[in-house]
Amino acid sequence: MFNQLQGNTLTIDSSELRIKQYTISPELYRKGYPAGRGPCGCTSVCCQEGVYADVKERDRILEHREMIAKHMDETQTKDESLWFELDEEEDADFESGRCVGTQVVNGKCAFLDKLGRCSIQVAAAGEGMHRWALKPTFCILFPLEVSNNVIQFDDLLDEEQACCSIDAEFDVPMFRACKDELIHILGEDGYGELETFYQERIRSRTPVHQQKEVV
Structure with a gap:
């Protein structure tokens, strides 16, 4: 399965790995991050233009609108009618087959506060729920994405933001950096x-x- 080992660079071929209904893109174990870097150093740049959520996720968020609004700051709107776009889109990568975008308010996602934190996640954690209990799946996964049932790296901010950039020379493979x-x-x-x-x-x-050096 491996082609070669050169220094700290591990090269793996593109043989298909399937887990449950998903195909795992080889870049998840063929590329990664240097020590001390990874998605945990998130800069929230990926959220600036809003994100897409399954319509079921939108509905669940709106069911908890009062709880979420309590954790918003003065740069955000607490008017839930301004949180999501009105038009829905068909997309088979979402569980229900339909998705909707979040609105951009004051130059950032409606749910992004002035500290670059997601108010949905802050509210859930603050109210004793799991931090991702209400957060849209595609927000949780980034810089991973699911496209046509393939779990892969989303290169939207590759080489622009360190937290969203991976390389063939790495200390931590991407799948371990994105374990949660x-x-x-x-x-x-x-x-x-x-x-x-x-x-x-x-x-x-x-x-x-x-072996001890690379595992």
């Missing part, structure tokens, strides 16, 4: 399959004296 996000969509068991796949391919192609 992948567990959210694949489950603990699905993520375990991905980890096992990676470990087995490394050990099958890496000399024993080098």
